[in-house]
Amino acid sequence: MSDFEVLRTLSFGQYLPTGSILHRLDPRVRLTGVVLLALALMVNPGPAVGLLGIVLALGLLLLARVPLGHALRSLRPLLPLFAIVLALQMLFYPHRAALAAGSPLVWQWGPIVVSAASLVGALAMMLRMVAIVLLLTLLTGIADTTDLVHAVEGMLRPFQRLGLPAHELALVLAITMRFIPLLGRELERLMKAQAARGADFGRGRGNFLSRARRMLPLLIPLFLAALRRAEELALAIEARGYAGGRGRTCLVRLRMRPADFLALGIALALAALLVFLDRGG
Amino acid sequence: MNEPLIRVRDLHFSYPSGGEGTRPALDGVDLEIRSGEFVALIGPNGSGKTTLARHFNALLLPTSGDVWVLGMNTRNPAFRQEIRRAVAMVFQDPDRQFVATVVEEEVAFGPENLGLPEEELRRRVDWALEAVGLSALRHRSPQHLSGGQKQRLALAGALAMQPRCLVLDEATAMLDPAGRRAVLEIVRELHRQGMAIIAITQNMEEVVPAERAIVMAEGRIVLQGPPRQVLLQGEMLHRLGLDLPLPARLSQALHARLPDFPDGLLTPAEVVAAIREYARGGRGWSRP
Amino acid sequence: MEQALIEVHDLHYTYMRGTPLETTALCGVDFSVFAGEIVGVIGPTGSGKSTLLQHLNGLLRPQRGTVRVFGQDLSNPRVDLRAIRRRVALLFQNPEDQLFERYVADDVAFGPLNLGLPLEEVRARVRRAMEAAGLPPSFENRLTWALSAGERRRVALAGVLALEPEVLVLDEPLAGLDPRGRRELAALLRGWQRQERRAVVWASHSMEEIAGLADRVYVLAEGRVVLEGPTRQVFAQGEVLARWGLEVPAVTQMLVELARAGLPVRPTALTLEEALPLLEEVLR
Numbered sequence: 118m119s120d121f122e123v124l125r126t127l128s129f130g131q132y133l134p135t136g137s138i139l140h141r142l143d144p145r146v147r148l149t150g151v152v153l154l155a156l157a158l159m160v161n162p163g164p165a166v167g168l169l170g171i172v173l174a175l176g177l178l179l180l181a182r183v184p185l186g187h188a189l190r191s192l193r194p195l196l197p198l199f200a201i202v203l204a205l206q207m208l209f210y211p212h213r214a215a216l217a218a219g220s221p222l223v224w225q226w227g228p229i230v231v232s233a234a235s236l237v238g239a240l241a242m243m244l245r246m247v248a249i250v251l252l253l254t255l256l257t258g259i260a261d262t263t264d265l266v267h268a269v270e271g272m273l274r275p276f277q278r279l280g281l282p283a284h285e286l287a288l289v290l291a292i293t294m295r296f297i298p299l300l301g302r303e304l305e306r307l308m309k310a311q312a313a314r315g316a317d318f319g320r321g322r323g324n325f326l327s328r329a330r331r332m333l334p335l336l337i338p339l340f341l342a343a344l345r346r347a348e349e350l351a352l353a354i355e356a357r358g359y360a361g362g363r364g365r366t367c368l369v370r371l372r373m374r375p376a377d378f379l380a381l382g383i384a385l386a387l388a389a390l391l392v393f394l395d396r397g398g
Numbered sequence: 399m400n401e402p403l404i405r406v407r408d409l410h411f412s413y414p415s416g417g418e419g420t421r422p423a424l425d426g427v428d429l430e431i432r433s434g435e436f437v438a439l440i441g442p443n444g445s446g447k448t449t450l451a452r453h454f455n456a457l458l459l460p461t462s463g464d465v466w467v468l469g470m471n472t473r474n475p476a477f478r479q480e481i482r483r484a485v486a487m488v489f490q491d492p493d494r495q496f497v498a499t500v501v502e503e504e505v506a507f508g509p510e511n512l513g514l515p516e517e518e519l520r521r522r523v524d525w526a527l528e529a530v531g532l533s534a535l536r537h538r539s540p541q542h543l544s545g546g547q548k549q550r551l552a553l554a555g556a557l558a559m560q561p562r563c564l565v566l567d568e569a570t571a572m573l574d575p576a577g578r579r580a581v582l583e584i585v586r587e588l589h590r591q592g593m594a595i596i597a598i599t600q601n602m603e604e605v606v607p608a609e610r611a612i613v614m615a616e617g618r619i620v621l622q623g624p625p626r627q628v629l630l631q632g633e634m635l636h637r638l639g640l641d642l643p644l645p646a647r648l649s650q651a652l653h654a655r656l657p658d659f660p661d662g663l664l665t666p667a668e669v670v671a672a673i674r675e676y677a678r679g680g681r682g683w684s685r686p
Numbered sequence: 687m688e689q690a691l692i693e694v695h696d697l698h699y700t701y702m703r704g705t706p707l708e709t710t711a712l713c714g715v716d717f718s719v720f721a722g723e724i725v726g727v728i729g730p731t732g733s734g735k736s737t738l739l740q741h742l743n744g745l746l747r748p749q750r751g752t753v754r755v756f757g758q759d760l761s762n763p764r765v766d767l768r769a770i771r772r773r774v775a776l777l778f779q780n781p782e783d784q785l786f787e788r789y790v791a792d793d794v795a796f797g798p799l800n801l802g803l804p805l806e807e808v809r810a811r812v813r814r815a816m817e818a819a820g821l822p823p824s825f826e827n828r829l830t831w832a833l834s835a836g837e838r839r840r841v842a843l844a845g846v847l848a849l850e851p852e853v854l855v856l857d858e859p860l861a862g863l864d865p866r867g868r869r870e871l872a873a874l875l876r877g878w879q880r881q882e883r884r885a886v887v888w889a890s891h892s893m894e895e896i897a898g899l900a901d902r903v904y905v906l907a908e909g910r911v912v913l914e915g916p917t918r919q920v921f922a923q924g925e926v927l928a929r930w931g932l933e934v935p936a937v938t939q940m941l942v943e944l945a946r947a948g949l950p951v952r953p954t955a956l957t958l959e960e961a962l963p964l965l966e967e968v969l970r
Contacts, residue, residue, distance in 0.1 A: 263499040288497065295499065295541075309745050310784045313776040314845060315768050315800025334786045341831075342783060346494050353495035356455055357508040357555065358482040364513045368506035368523065443836070443864045545731050571862065574730040574891040576931030600864050603936075639866025644936045644958065651962055656969055666936055670943050676969055677949055 131254075132261040135182035139259045143377040144268035150384035151256040157391035158245050158252075164237055166391055167244025173387060174251035183258045191254040192247060202246070203239050210235035266291040271371045277362055284362025292350065296343070303342050307335045401469050403563055403594050404431040404454055404485070409463035411449060422461070423449040425617035431596065433562065436589050438605040438625065439598045441614035442639045447598045450614070451565050454596065455485040468562070483512060486556035490568040492548030501543075501551060502527065502536040508559045526554040530584055546577020553584060563594040571600060602643040605629065606664045613638070630662045645669045691853055691885055692719040692742055692774070696751035699737050703749065711737035713909045714751070719853060719885050726900030726917065727889040730931050733906040735889040736779070739855050742887065743767075743774040756852075772801055775851035779858045781842030782835050790816075790833075790841050791826035797849045815848035818878045820870065836867045840874075847878065854879070855887040860895060872899070893921065897935045897956035905932065918954055937961045944968075 134140065139147065158170045178188050212232040216222060220234035260268070270287030277283040308318050311334065318331060411424040424446050431437060431454075439447045452458040453465045456472040468484055470477035486508070489495045498504040505523045514522070527533045530550040535543065540551055549569055556564055566585065570578040578601075586607065589595050597604060605611050611628040613621040615638050621628055629635070629646050636642075642650070649663035649672065659676055663669050694717035700710045711734045719725050719742075729735050740746045741753050744760050744767040753760040755770050775797075778784065787793035791812050798808040816825060819840040830841060846854070859875065860868045876899065879886050890896055896903060896917070903920045905913035907930040913920045921927075924934050924942055933939070941953035941961060951968055955961035 261499075263503070266499070291499065292497065295496070298541075299493065306778065307784055309740065310778050310781065311796070312745060313743055313771055313778070314797035314849065315771055316796075317768065317800075337786045338784055349489065349491065349494040350497070352452075352457055353487075353489055354497060356457055356482060356487045357559065358479050358511040359507075360479060360511065366510050366513050366515060366519060368503055368510060368516070368519045370516060442866060444834070574931070575933050576730060602865075639864060639869075641865040645940075648937070648940075648958055648961070648965075651958065652965060652969070655962075655966055659969065666940050666943075670940055670947070673944060673965065673969065674947055674949065 131187070131257060133181075133183055133187070133258045134261075137180060137182045137259070138376075139177065139181040139255075141376075142380050143371055143373050144260055144264035145271050145371060146373070146377045146381050146384070147256065147260045148265060148268040149272070150380060151252050153384050153388040154391065155249050155252045157388040158248050161392050161394065162238075162241065163394060164241035164244075166394055167241050167246075167248055169394065170245060170248030170391060171251065173391075174248050174255060178251065178255050178258070181255060181259050183255065187258075188251055188254050192250055195246060195250055198246065199243050202242055206235050206239035206242070207231055210238065262291070262294045266294070267369060267371060270367075274362075282362060284365055288354075296346070299346070300339065300343055304335060304339055307338055311335070402430040403433045403435070403468060404429070405466040406430070406450075406453070407464050409450070409453065409460050409465060411446075411453070411458060411461045413449075422617055424453075427463075427617075427619055429612070429619065431563070431594060434589075434592050434594050436595045436607065436609045437597070438608035438611045439596060439614065440600070440602070440605060440611060440640060444616075445614040445638075446617040447614050448567055449617075451487070451567055451596060451598055454563070454565055455487055456481050457487075479512070483559050484561055485563045485565060486559045486561035487565045487567060488549065488552045488556050488569045490571050492545055492552060492572065495552055495555075496540045496548075499539055499541075500536075501532065501538050501540055504540055504551060505554045505558050508555055512559070522558045522560070526558040529557055529588075530554045531580075544577065545573050546580050549573060549577065549581050550584065553581065557588075561593070563596065564588060565596045565598070567598050568600065569597075570604070602629070602641055602646075606643060613640075626662060626664060629664060688720055690718040690720050691756060692717070693754040694718065694738070694741065694751070695754075697738070697741060697748050697753060698750035699734075699741070699746060700749060701737075711909055715906070715909070715911055716914075717904060717911070719887060721852075721885055722883050723902060724879060724886045724888060724900045726896035726903040727887060727906060728891065728893055728896055728903060728932065729889075729906035730891055732908075734909045735891075735906055736857055738906065739776060739857050739887065739889055742853070742855050743771045743776050745776070768800070772849055773851055774853045774855060775846045775849045776855040777843060777846045777857065777859060779861055780839075781846075782838035785830045785838055785841060785845075788829060788831075789826070790821070790828050790830055793830055793841055794844045794848050797845055801849070811848045811850065812844075815844040815850075818847050818874070818881075819844035820874050836863060836871075839863070839871070843871075843874075851884065853885045853887065855889075857889050858891070859888065860890070860892075868895075891932075893927070893932060894935045897921065897938075898959075905930070907932075917956065921956055922953065 154173065158166060178185070210232070212230045212235060215232040215234035216230065220232045222230060223233050223236060224231040266287055269290055270283060273281060273283035273286060312318055316331065406427055406429040409424050409427040410422055412422040427450060439451065441447050449458065453460065453472065454467065456478050459473055465472045467481045470481055472481060496504055497507050502523050505526050506519050509519050509522050527536055530553050532547065532550055532554060535547070540548060543551060570581055573581065582604065585595060585597070597608065599605065605625050608625055610622060611625045612619055613628060613635070621631060621634060629642055632642055632650060643664060645663050645666050645668060649659070649661055649669055652659045653661035660672050663672055694715060697712050697715040699712040700708050702708045715734070715738060717738060727735050727738065737746065741748060741760070742755065744765070748761055755774055758765050758770065760770070785793050787796065794812045794815055795808050798811045803811070812826070813823065816823065821840050821844060830838060833841065856875070860871055863871060875886070888896060888899060900917050902915065903917045904911050905920060905927065912930060913923060913926060921934050921938055924939070927934055935956055937958055938953055938956055941951050941955055941964070944951050945953050949968055951964055955964055
């Protein structure tokens with residue numbers, strides 16, 4: 118791919134229409150189920166949770182017929198993050214207290230000590246991160262933009278009676294998701310136009326900071342482009358009689374089927390399992 | 399039923415962002431559009447065409463003067479949705495008017511706003527998609543359509559409102575010839591079925607099939623009438639930076655050299671016919 | 687045999703290759719540009735015109751096939767692309783959306799500054815480029831954001847002309863302008879080309895536009911060159927063009943119809959000016 122094409126891949130994850138049973142669930146259940154599991158993973162710091170989470174995620178990915186290679190590739194951006202996590206753990210963990218409690222010493226250099234407990238903690242965190250990313254890959258694999266917008270709108274709609282602008286929020290979400298690749302392409306065009314006049318955006322040219330600085334002249338036209346699009350879209354929406362969510366009907370009506378309730382129940386149970394398993398670091 | 403579809407009286411409009419001394423965008427416009435009429439609105443950039451059109455569906459409100467749609471004054475917020483149901487608009491840039499991620503939901507957006515029941519939504523969506531020839535693509539994402547298909551989708555979205563009037567704001571400007579032809583064909587059919595069409599265009603060829611041409615400059619209507627009449631005001635149009643359609647230019651040029659050759663032909667077919675006729679007559683014809 | 691400034695051979699390009707979203711834009715395109723000529727590239731939207739143009743200054747690297755610019759093979763990663771872009775300058779579609787400097791002169795100067803030219807030379811180039819783009823010197827200190835779209839387009843054009851390229855590549859330069867705007871910009875571009883005697887590549891989906899301009903024309907459809915040759919020759923192939931959804935200029939169409947009706951006209955005229963004497967002859 119050319120230097121510029123990376124931006125084209127800014128689509129919302131990679132949707133894979135494999136037609137699995139997970140795909141056929143109500144989009145609200147798909148969204149809620151995955152989010153529940155991810156939240157459960159975040160809540161429980163126990164070391165075994167990460168491992169169980171990964172097993173669960175892989176199992177679900179299998180069920181969704183998402184190719185394993187694709188799922189594992191999504192972990193690649195995590196690697197630098199792992200290094201940071203490890204470093205932070207090593208720096209801020211209460212090593213001496215752990216050593217006093219009986220945790221073996223792993224490494225010592227002058228006044229700095231590193232206990233085994235800190236490494237275990239770092240490992241636990243990394244496992245949980247892997248599990249969460251796998252779950253996100255699962256979610257984007259089984260639900261495309263349309264599904265997610267329907268899910269959000271469907272879940273917010275009951276609150277409309279209480280004054281929540283459910284449809285407006287869902288519309289904002291839908292438009293944002295649509296605009297991200299559009300603006301990505303716009304940015305690509307701007308970069309190319311400037312490169313055509315001698316600017317240099319190549320990878321490996323200078324450190325991150327200087328490359329970031331070179332992107333600054335792009336921000337203004339990009340911002341203007343985004344504003345212009347927003348303005349025109351607002352006009353188009355108004356021209357078609359949009360007056361907020363009240364009184365609006367919907368072509369696509371979501372209905373929960375027994376299978377959906379079952380799946381939701383299973384997700385809740387699994388989430389509960391994750392939350393209460395082996396609490397305590 | 400004498401009430402015009404759209405009535406504009408002494409319309410003045412200035413954009414709020416224009417500072418002191420900037421010319422108003424609309425400087426006193428009076429206009430009536432009748433039911434089922436096909437009007438072409440032309441003029442150089444900045445003449446106020448788009449600004450005027452946006453008053454027809456209450457996207458803009460007059461700074462002074464009034465605009466009525468089916469007898470409803472656009473200033474009255476209670477009429478707004480009804481007005482926007484009656485006057486539907488298709489914009490120039492296909493990418494900048496889509497809301498949904500699926501074709502059929504995009505078409506449904508307008509009727510959904512009107513609070514129509516599900517069966518009616520389904521019926522309108524099916525009908526509108528059929529009318530523009532996109533039924534087969536109903537589950538596609540709008541992003542993956544070609545330019546011409548996107549504009550047809552926009553048309554379907556407008557049609558689903560079952561409007562009395564369709565406003566096309568340079569809707570074909572960004573399309574290639576094939577896309578343009580497809581859109582214009584649909585528009586002509588709609589007009590045949592009784593819909594009023596207001597076409598803003600820079601393409602003079604698109605003016606020819608209209609019943610009335612309105613020329614704007616500097617916020618005012620400077621000329622209007624049947625296309626045949628308007629398009630022959632070559633000097634004025636040229637001064638405004640507008641071209642005549644090619645057949646008119648050609649017949650005008652030939653008429654200048656051969657005074658017997660008819661002036662003011664508008665379509666290629668007319669020119670070809672006239673040339674054939676003239677050549678036939680000319681073969682045995684001797685000049686005095 | 688004159689050496690081509692740009693030579694493209696069997697060019698293939700697929701966007702997002704290897705992902706489920708891949709689209710092939712070019713499949714085996716041959717293309718060349720010689721000194722001093724105007725080359726038209728015609729094709730419907732999606733035919734690959736922009737993709738081809740972006741290879742000519744190295745914004746895209748060929749995935750298969752070769753692109754040689756001034757003798758250098760652009761597949762070679764060691765080619766100095768900035769030096770190429772000094773000699774082959776590309777003006778994108780709707781370039782008025784790409785201005786980013788506050789003042790006109792600063793934006794026009796972006797290119798020459800990137801070339802590392804001394805300040806005096808940069809100033810001189812800005813002045814010359816603005817003149818060539820029809821912008822009076824008073825525009826130098828105008829705010830870019832306060833200009834009309836047409837004026838901004840000229841600023842963008844000046845920004846590219848300031849590179850003083852040997853080949854000017856234009857991607858639908860007249861798109862979105864009103865008739866007067868189109869006439870004026872076309873005249874400016876022709877004027878520049880005639881005066882500087884540089885090569886110009888002009889892409890458009892309007893045959894009408896290219897008719898009076900280009901010496902040679904390539905017709906692109908679905909990523910391939912379907913017709914190529916001197917403008918007149920290519921435009922005479924109405925049926926082939928129609929198959930790809932392209933229309934010959936209205937004038938040419940009329941002449942074709944007249945010829946079919948038995949009148950002694952050769953449908954070689956591409957513009958009104960060319961057609962008039964032909965028609966006059968027939969009618970007298």
